[in-house]
Amino acid sequence: MGNLQKNYLSKWVNWRSGKVVRLGILAVILILLPVVVPSPYYVHLLIMVGINAVLAMTFILLLRTGLITIAVAAFWGIGAYASALLVVRLDLPFWLALPASTIITGIVAFLVGYVLVRRGGIGFVIQTLVFAFIISLVFGTFDVFGGYSGIYNIPRPEPICLPFLAPIEFTSKTPYYYLMLFLVLVVVLAFSAFYAAWTGRAWRAIGLSPRLAESLGVNLFRYRILAFVIASAAAGLMGSFFAHYYGSIVPGTFGPFKTIYVHVYAILGGIGFAFFGPVIGSFIMTIVPEILRITREVEPIVTGLVIILLVMFLPDGLLGLSSSWRRPPAPVKNMARIARWIRASLPANRVDSEKMK
Amino acid sequence: MISVIMASILAQLVVDGLAMGLVYVLLASGFNLIIGISGILFLAYGQFYMLGAYILWGLMVLFKVPFFISLCVATAVSGILGGITYRLIFQRILSMKRQFLNGIVAALGLLLLIGQAALLGFGTSSRGVGSVFTGILEAGGIRISVERLVLIILALAVLLGLHLLLQRTNIGRGMRAVSFAPDIAALQGVNPGRTFLVAMIVGCALAGFAGGIMAPVFAVSPGMGAIVLLILLVVMLGGVGSMPGAIIAGLILGLTLSFGQYFIGTGLVQILFFAVIGFIVFFRPGGLLGQPTEELPI
Numbered sequence: 202m203g204n205l206q207k208n209y210l211s212k213w214v215n216w217r218s219g220k221v222v223r224l225g226i227l228a229v230i231l232i233l234l235p236v237v238v239p240s241p242y243y244v245h246l247l248i249m250v251g252i253n254a255v256l257a258m259t260f261i262l263l264l265r266t267g268l269i270t271i272a273v274a275a276f277w278g279i280g281a282y283a284s285a286l287l288v289v290r291l292d293l294p295f296w297l298a299l300p301a302s303t304i305i306t307g308i309v310a311f312l313v314g315y316v317l318v319r320r321g322g323i324g325f326v327i328q329t330l331v332f333a334f335i336i337s338l339v340f341g342t343f344d345v346f347g348g349y350s351g352i353y354n355i356p357r358p359e360p361i362c363l364p365f366l367a368p369i370e371f372t373s374k375t376p377y378y379y380l381m382l383f384l385v386l387v388v389v390l391a392f393s394a395f396y397a398a399w400t401g402r403a404w405r406a407i408g409l410s411p412r413l414a415e416s417l418g419v420n421l422f423r424y425r426i427l428a429f430v431i432a433s434a435a436a437g438l439m440g441s442f443f444a445h446y447y448g449s450i451v452p453g454t455f456g457p458f459k460t461i462y463v464h465v466y467a468i469l470g471g472i473g474f475a476f477f478g479p480v481i482g483s484f485i486m487t488i489v490p491e492i493l494r495i496t497r498e499v500e501p502i503v504t505g506l507v508i509i510l511l512v513m514f515l516p517d518g519l520l521g522l523s524s525s526w527r528r529p530p531a532p533v534k535n536m537a538r539i540a541r542w543i544r545a546s547l548p549a550n551r552v553d554s555e556k557m558k
Numbered sequence: 559m560i561s562v563i564m565a566s567i568l569a570q571l572v573v574d575g576l577a578m579g580l581v582y583v584l585l586a587s588g589f590n591l592i593i594g595i596s597g598i599l600f601l602a603y604g605q606f607y608m609l610g611a612y613i614l615w616g617l618m619v620l621f622k623v624p625f626f627i628s629l630c631v632a633t634a635v636s637g638i639l640g641g642i643t644y645r646l647i648f649q650r651i652l653s654m655k656r657q658f659l660n661g662i663v664a665a666l667g668l669l670l671l672i673g674q675a676a677l678l679g680f681g682t683s684s685r686g687v688g689s690v691f692t693g694i695l696e697a698g699g700i701r702i703s704v705e706r707l708v709l710i711i712l713a714l715a716v717l718l719g720l721h722l723l724l725q726r727t728n729i730g731r732g733m734r735a736v737s738f739a740p741d742i743a744a745l746q747g748v749n750p751g752r753t754f755l756v757a758m759i760v761g762c763a764l765a766g767f768a769g770g771i772m773a774p775v776f777a778v779s780p781g782m783g784a785i786v787l788l789i790l791l792v793v794m795l796g797g798v799g800s801m802p803g804a805i806i807a808g809l810i811l812g813l814t815l816s817f818g819q820y821f822i823g824t825g826l827v828q829i830l831f832f833a834v835i836g837f838i839v840f841f842r843p844g845g846l847l848g849q850p851t852e853e854l855p856i
Contacts, residue, residue, distance in 0.1 A: 269659055320843045323599055323798050327790050334787050335832050461666045505671030512660040513650050
């Protein structure tokens with residue numbers, strides 16, 4: 202018995218350390234990438250890969266709760282505009298505007314979500330699409346947002362002064378790359394914390410079967426609006442970064458078409474993979490057209506074709522091909538199991554069971 | 559004198575609003591048909607409207623074909639293209655898991671594909687089809703253009719035809735049965751696959767027809783596909799899958815836009831209308847006449 206346990210333990214340690222080693226290699230590669238690539242243009246592409254990957258992660262987060270959103274880019278835009286306005290009009294430093302715009306996007310998402318998230322299904326999809334159109338209309342119509350020519354001359358982030366080191370100036374693309382890496386890491390850690398906690402289990406239960414989850418006491422509206430706010434705030438964070446990296450923003454960037462691309466990133470990588478799927482999907486969709494030198498005019502046609510073929514022949518994405526990712530159990534067959542998860546996910550029940558011990 | 563001018567303006571606004579509203583009703587009915595029967599949220603629907611308008615433009619301007627023949631051809635070709643789209647793409651998607659998500663995403667891909675292809679093929683400039691009916695009807699000082707009247711009559715005729723198709727024919731009964739309960743309809747001997755195909759053909763033909771009758775009124779441009787937003791608003795307001803809802807909401811939208819553009823201004827009336835719809839949807843999540851949408855497992 203003890204032997205078995207020891208075996209199990211050593212296996213666990215091996216698996217664990219293997220994972221650590223793999224993540225370490227990945228980290229080293231990611232840190233060295235901007236040094237290796239031939240020109241600053243590729244660093245720019247890598248930064249866009251990071252931004253797009255986070256947007257796709259937010260799409261997958263909402264998808265897990267059974268909501269299909271077409272307004273990812275709208276919240277990205279809200280973050281970008283909030284940050285740009287705070288810095289340009291109110292002269293706030295970037296490092297204050299970054300969290301502030303994240304919070305502003307979260308508040309807007311709460312207000313919008315309070316209307317939209319009341320029902321899932323087709324209604325939610327239509328309403329998010331309409332919201333995405335309204336947002337680009339609002340950005341374009343009102344003078345506060347600079348009209349259709351947008352906001353330009355958005356200042357760079359202020360240099361970071363660390364003790365014993367030269368101040369980090371944001372003059373070349375490489376510091377932006379490391380800032381992007383840091384922000385992606387923050388988002389990944391935050392999301393995985395939410396996935397691992399009882400919120401994540403409740404989301405998963407809602408995604409599997411909304412009715413069953415509701416009948417077991419999961420408050421659909423509350424958990425969904427939580428997911429909506431978290432996902433939108435993460436998109437807003439990247440929006441703020443994008444505004445100061447790119448230097449100018451126009452309403453057209455944040456229209457519903459961007460969200461179609463976000464769908465491609467998420468599905469190409471595999472929607473079963475919350476973090477690696479989006480990264481791989483956005484990497485391929487950003488780098489490959491550059492390598493093949495597909496022009497801007499033809500690019501939407503290629504993207505449209507790719508996404509249609511993808512959902513027809515590879516709906517699980519590239520990672521779904523290689524790995525042994527199991528489909529979530531069918532709700533009817535595994536009702537008892539899902540019910541147990543859901544009960545475990547409810548905070549009140551958890552307290553009760555602890556008391557019983 | 560002033561009252562006569564006011565009455566004339568009001569009559570024109572009502573006729574304009576009715577004409578546009580009926581076009582929205584046509585489009586929303588086709589969209590509702592597709593979503594109600596096959597469950598595909600066919601967001602590329604606006605592109606078929608654009609294709610219909612371009613087919614009419616090509617036939618009338620390039621080949622000098624008469625209006626009514628061009629209109630019939632535009633309707634038929636759009637319908638056939640819709641059927642091909644269903645057979646090529648959506649038939650496979652509907653037979654797989656996660657069909658709701660994949661259907662939406664494929665429709666979005668199609669929207670991107672057709673929109674950009676039209677932009678490359680036809681250029682960004684808008685093309686005009688000369689007005690077909692130019693006369694103006696005058697009765698008691700109220701002047702109404704014949705073009706709008708013909709538009710209203712044509713749209714009403716097609717809506718009547720759609721009503722008869724759905725209520726009086728076997729295929730229409732099958733469509734209603736499938737939209738009510740697909741499994742039970744299949745048990746009663748209705749072929750769901752064929753019903754989906756017919757719904758898609760009829761829906762896209764309606765879009766092509768609407769594009770065809772609108773082409774002489776407005777200029778034809780690749781950006782016409784953006785009308786899908788207005789269709790979505792109508793569907794949202796009337797209720798997803800509800801035909802009477804589509805009629806009421808379409809007329810409301812047409813009249814509101816027509817009056818609002820005259821009295822308030824284009825940009826503001828749109829935002830105002832969005833706000834009103836948001837208010838209604840907040841209290842009635844299913845729209846005016848529809849049921850709240852079902853939760854769908856992803």
